[in-house]
Amino acid sequence: MPVRATYLNAGFSLWSWLSTHDHKRIAILYTISVTLFFFIGGAAATIIRLTLISPSGDLVSAETYNKLFTIHGVVMVWFFLIPSIPATLGNFLVPLMIGARDMAFPRLNLTSWYIYVLGGLFTIGAMIAGGADTGWTFYTPFSTMFSNSRVIAAVAGVFVVGFSSILTGLNFIVTIHKMRAPGMTWFRLPLFIWTMYATSIILVLATPVLAMTLALIVFERLLGVGVFDPALGGDPLLFQHLFWFYSHPAVYVMVLPAMGVASEIITCFSRKNIFGYRTMAFCILAIAVIGFLVWGHHMFVSGQSVYAGMVFSALSFLVSVPSAIKVFNWTATLYKGSIAFDAPMLYALGFVGLFMIGGMTGLFLASLALDVHLHDTYFVIAHFHYIMVGGSVMAFLGGIHYWWPKITGRIYPDRWARFAALTIFVGFNLTFFPQFILGYLGMPRRYHQYPPEFQVWNILSSAGASILAVGYLLPLGYLAWSLRYGARAGPNPWRAKGLEWQTPSPPPTDNFAATPVVTEGPYAYSATAAAHG
Amino acid sequence: METFPLFPPRASALASRVDILFFSWLALAAVVATAIFLLIVVFAIRYRHGARVDRMLAPRTERLHRSHWIEAAWIAIPLCLFGVMYVWGAVLYYDNESAPANATPVYAVGKQWMWTLEHTGGRREINELHVPAGRPIKLVMTSQDVIHSFFLPVFRIKQDVLPGRYTTLWFTATKTGDYHFLCTQYCGTDHARMIGHVVVMEPAAFGRWMAGGIGQETMATRGAALFRQFGCSGCHAAGASVHAPGLEGLFGKTVQLQDGSTVVADERYIHDSVLLPRKDITAGYAPIMPSFEGQIDEAQLLDIIEYIKSLRGDG
Numbered sequence: 148m149p150v151r152a153t154y155l156n157a158g159f160s161l162w163s164w165l166s167t168h169d170h171k172r173i174a175i176l177y178t179i180s181v182t183l184f185f186f187i188g189g190a191a192a193t194i195i196r197l198t199l200i201s202p203s204g205d206l207v208s209a210e211t212y213n214k215l216f217t218i219h220g221v222v223m224v225w226f227f228l229i230p231s232i233p234a235t236l237g238n239f240l241v242p243l244m245i246g247a248r249d250m251a252f253p254r255l256n257l258t259s260w261y262i263y264v265l266g267g268l269f270t271i272g273a274m275i276a277g278g279a280d281t282g283w284t285f286y287t288p289f290s291t292m293f294s295n296s297r298v299i300a301a302v303a304g305v306f307v308v309g310f311s312s313i314l315t316g317l318n319f320i321v322t323i324h325k326m327r328a329p330g331m332t333w334f335r336l337p338l339f340i341w342t343m344y345a346t347s348i349i350l351v352l353a354t355p356v357l358a359m360t361l362a363l364i365v366f367e368r369l370l371g372v373g374v375f376d377p378a379l380g381g382d383p384l385l386f387q388h389l390f391w392f393y394s395h396p397a398v399y400v401m402v403l404p405a406m407g408v409a410s411e412i413i414t415c416f417s418r419k420n421i422f423g424y425r426t427m428a429f430c431i432l433a434i435a436v437i438g439f440l441v442w443g444h445h446m447f448v449s450g451q452s453v454y455a456g457m458v459f460s461a462l463s464f465l466v467s468v469p470s471a472i473k474v475f476n477w478t479a480t481l482y483k484g485s486i487a488f489d490a491p492m493l494y495a496l497g498f499v500g501l502f503m504i505g506g507m508t509g510l511f512l513a514s515l516a517l518d519v520h521l522h523d524t525y526f527v528i529a530h531f532h533y534i535m536v537g538g539s540v541m542a543f544l545g546g547i548h549y550w551w552p553k554i555t556g557r558i559y560p561d562r563w564a565r566f567a568a569l570t571i572f573v574g575f576n577l578t579f580f581p582q583f584i585l586g587y588l589g590m591p592r593r594y595h596q597y598p599p600e601f602q603v604w605n606i607l608s609s610a611g612a613s614i615l616a617v618g619y620l621l622p623l624g625y626l627a628w629s630l631r632y633g634a635r636a637g638p639n640p641w642r643a644k645g646l647e648w649q650t651p652s653p654p655p656t657d658n659f660a661a662t663p664v665v666t667e668g669p670y671a672y673s674a675t676a677a678a679h680g
Numbered sequence: 681m682e683t684f685p686l687f688p689p690r691a692s693a694l695a696s697r698v699d700i701l702f703f704s705w706l707a708l709a710a711v712v713a714t715a716i717f718l719l720i721v722v723f724a725i726r727y728r729h730g731a732r733v734d735r736m737l738a739p740r741t742e743r744l745h746r747s748h749w750i751e752a753a754w755i756a757i758p759l760c761l762f763g764v765m766y767v768w769g770a771v772l773y774y775d776n777e778s779a780p781a782n783a784t785p786v787y788a789v790g791k792q793w794m795w796t797l798e799h800t801g802g803r804r805e806i807n808e809l810h811v812p813a814g815r816p817i818k819l820v821m822t823s824q825d826v827i828h829s830f831f832l833p834v835f836r837i838k839q840d841v842l843p844g845r846y847t848t849l850w851f852t853a854t855k856t857g858d859y860h861f862l863c864t865q866y867c868g869t870d871h872a873r874m875i876g877h878v879v880v881m882e883p884a885a886f887g888r889w890m891a892g893g894i895g896q897e898t899m900a901t902r903g904a905a906l907f908r909q910f911g912c913s914g915c916h917a918a919g920a921s922v923h924a925p926g927l928e929g930l931f932g933k934t935v936q937l938q939d940g941s942t943v944v945a946d947e948r949y950i951h952d953s954v955l956l957p958r959k960d961i962t963a964g965y966a967p968i969m970p971s972f973e974g975q976i977d978e979a980q981l982l983d984i985i986e987y988i989k990s991l992r993g994d995g
Contacts, residue, residue, distance in 0.1 A: 209869050282866050288843065289826040289868060293792070377844025378973065380956065383827055384842070417727070423751050448829065449840045450847045453777045457770050464762040468755065475754045478716055479747075481723035483735045488728070496720065503716060507709040510762070514705065514769030516776070520698055520836040523829060523864040587702070589688050589833025591864040594872040598860060600685055674727070674735045 153556070153653040168253035169656055171554075174239035176260050178547075181227050181235060184267065185619075188222035191215045193616060196578075196609040204596035212595035213280040214296065220283025221301060225308050226267055228535055229397060232404035233350075234263070234315055236546045237343050239554060241319055243647035243654065244337050246328025246663045251321040259314040266308030273300035282593060284394075287375035287386040291367040299365055306361045309354045312400075316350030319343050328646070330665035334428070337645055337669040338421065341428045342407030345435035349396045349403075353439070357393035360386065384449055391442035399438040401535050402502070403431060405542030406473055409495045412549050413477050414670040415643045416492035417484030418677035421670050422476045430469035437466040447518045456515055463513035470506050474499060485677040489641075490564030494545025497572045501537025505530055508583065526586025529579045537575050544571070544622065551626065552636030556653040559629035563621065571618035577611025644671055691834035691855040691880060694776060698836040701768060708761065776837070779850035783818035786811070787899070787982045790841045790863065791824035793870035796979055800986060802896040807876035809861065811853055812886035818850040820947060824978045829865035832878060840865055844955075846947045853880040903987025906980050910972065924969070925962045931989045936963040950985050 150156065154171045157163070164172060195215050198206040207215065238256065242249055250256045273279060279301035281290040290298050323336075323344050336344075363386075366372040373379025375386045414421050421427055443451060443459030477499050486492070508530040512518050521527060548564055551557070581604040590601045597605070639648040650659050690696050726733060737743055786809065787798045797805045797819075811817050821830055823843040830849055831838035834857075839849040863874035881889060897905075907913050915924035930945050938961040943949055952959050954976060957969035976984070 204872070209872065213866075213869065213871075280869070284866075286827060286866065289866070293826050293868060377842075383844075423747060426751055447773075448838050450842055450845065453774060456773065460770055460773075461766055464766045467762065468758050471758045472751070472755060474716060476751075478719050478723070479750070481720065481727060483733075483737060484723070484727045485729045485735065486724055486727050488724075496724070499720070500717065503713060507713065510709075510765070511702070511705050514701065514765060515773030516698055516769045517701055517705065518769075519773065519776075519838060520702075520833070522838060523831075584686060587687060588685055589831065589860070589862065591831065591862050591872075593866040596872045598875070603684055677729070 177234040184226035191219035196612040199605045202599045209595045214278035228401040247326035259311045262311040270304030273297045312350045316347035319347040338410035339407035342403040353393045353396040360389040391445045395442040405539045408542040408546040412495035417486045418672040418674040419484040422479035433469040485674040491549035493568040498541040505533030524586035525582040529582035557629045557633030563625040567621035574615030581608045688833045695836045779818040783816035788821040789978045790828035793874045802898040803893040809878045812883040816852045831864040834859040899986035900990040903983035
């Protein structure tokens with residue numbers, strides 16, 4: 148039997164991978180690299196949680212602890228979360244979902260990955276050279292005039308990797324505008340594509356501001372140009388405004404794609420059209436736009452004016468409304484569905500639950516008088532881990548499981564995958580829920596040691612983290628196993644509706660034998676047919 | 681000490697008000713989360729694959745009509761609820777933004793990695809703050825180096841402490857006791873050791889404590905000595921031959937600047953005039969004042985400010 152040509156057997160040499168222009172192969176390159184960084188960031192988190200078991204912080208010194216949470220933050224934010232879904236699943240799926248043969252700019256796509264690797268090397272180099280101790284937020288004037296660590300090398304890594312984000316965003320925007328198959332109108336786009344589009348806009352508009360801000364850090368630190376340090380005539384709050392002008396929208400870069408993944412999975416496994424498709428699409432855009440106007444909620448106790456605080460608080464409440472609507476609409480999608488609980492669905496439902504808790508605790512923090520108490524405590528840590536780990540990582544794993552048969556052509560053992568999903572869900576809650584309590588009790592973040600009254604909740608959190616770690620290691624095992632021993636998937640094992648399922652698994656290099664023509668919306672499922680069929 | 685503490689003690693009037701807001705949020709979040717969670721579970725069981733239930737949807741037009749109303753409802757309801765909660769949080773925040781006029785000032789300087797606190801009466805403390813119960817206290821804070829943050833969990837307040845400017849934080853303690861204050865803005869290696877105690881005392885006990893500092897001078901007296909020591913008096917004292925602005929009655933006044941603008945002579949104005957004398961040049965005076973950057977530290981500067989405040993002038 149002749150072997151069917153796929154993107155995977157198009158070449159086997161290392162060079163055939165490193166010089167590929169195929170969006171699917173680039174997605175694989177990204178998947179390998181972000182996974183590597185996820186486990187580097189995870190290793191740092193492990194040592195942090197082990198240190199926090201005792202109030203006196205005996206395991207590592209204060210310097211080492213500070214460098215560990217800096218590595219954890221920098222790596223997880225810029226080298227895992229921001230590229231996670233867009234650069235892996237997004238790269239693989241955007242052309243397939245809109246019926247295109249590749250990205251608009253295949254070479255630029257490969258360039259993005261090389262820039263990502265270069266930024267990664269800078270960052271790993273900075274770690275090996277001694278590491279930075281500024282936290283991922285690089286607050287001035289500490290980062291510019293006081294830290295004695297490798298700040299410039301760490302900043303350089305983040306500066307470089309930003310260009311990778313910008314180029315990926317640009318590529319997605321052009322691809323989605325110009326390369327849709329005949330009949331693929333804007334309101335027939337899968338919601339995953341809408342989230343990729345909104346994410347790309349944020350990446351293109353916000354990342355340059357981060358680049359400028361980081362460059363200003365280097366100018367002040369290296370040349371003594373007074374921008375942020377008041378002793379040089381600068382303003383330290385200016386840095387916070389610039390930094391959060393990027394970094395708050397960046398949170399939506401992490402969570403919008405997760406919402407897209409959840410929408411694909413929930414419709415498929417409940418055999419239902421999404422409830423309120425247009426509302427969902429407009430909510431995605433609303434989140435992206437309003438998300439640019441809420442950065443000041445990171446600064447309620449910074450000394451910014453109380454009137455600014457009141458405006459930023461109001462806008463922060465406003466941005467939560469479209470997120471709330473999305474949770475309601477996912478729930479309504481289940482109504483009268485024909486719901487199957489395969490692993491991707493467990494991940495997606497886990498995402499909805501954890502995202503909801505993360506979102507609601509975000510409202511506590513948007514509430515001015517409460518934030519005065521909660522700011523920079525573990526409550527904030529718990530809140531954003533619910534969004535970024537409970538939300539984004541859960542959805543990322545859901546997406547990996549959902550599209551794994553498409554990407555690899557193989558089926559993984561579903562029982563193991565469901566077990567991993569449950570382990571992660573339980574481990575996650577045990578790790579991070581105690582941190583809400585710690586936060587209200589008043590335990591500040593970035594503390595290497597702490598007053599003993601906080602110990603019991605820290606022990607519980609660390610114990611939960613050990614379960615979470617097992618949960619994250621499991622998929623590595625059974626997914627790798629499936630590559631060799633998994634059953635052949637066939638083009639559409641989930642009987643899903645998207646265009647990506649209408650081509651063989653794994654897809655050929657050109658994606659489609661003939662350009663598909665689209666005649667219906669993305670979620671034309673029928674629960675009645677599924678139940679009887 | 682409780683084994684599983686859930687809430688920090690409430691030691692100020694504000695603490696109870698913040699806790700009520702927090703519990704209201706908790707109740708609202710619990711109701712919404714439980715409702716969504718139950719709906720997901722009920723749908724997941726009732727409409728599981730293979731279950732024999734009616735899955736027929738209403739005709740398309742009727743369905744669209746209904747879903748528009750449903751969506752409108754769950755846009756409007758969160759908007760209204762969030763609106764109420766927003767106003768509540770904002771009003772409480774705004775009410776507590778500025779200290780009452782009769783608040784007793786205490787000066788705080790943060791530096792890597794300790795807090796210096798100074799009472800106007802002259803008593804100085806390191807990583808400790810003694811205050812009387814029942815009286816409003818206003819902390820006037822600045823940093824010698826990087827950004828710190830002064831956090832008093834039992835009072836439910838915090839405020840960042842910035843280099844080059846003064847921020848304030850105020851409270852009225854209601855419960856005597858010994859509580860933590862903590863630095864919450866990451867400030868370098870020993871950030872986690874920048875912890876101190878606030879000791880809330882009965883006013884009489886506080887009075888005795890205050891009087892217990894042996895041979896102490898008031899901040900203003902110390903400021904007067906520094907004023908001479910650094911040579912400020914050579915130009916700014918009455919009868920000096922150099923043409924420099926007089927300082928009697930300056931504090932709180934509006935000052936006319938060279939560039940036509942005006943500025944209120946507050947702590948920050950005096951601070952900047954000493955360290956960055958070219959920033960605000962008083963109208964009618966030559967910019968001849970040298971900078972004292974690197975010579976006077978923040979704690980000394982607070983003494984000098986307190987001295988200038990004490991120069992009431994004749995009017």
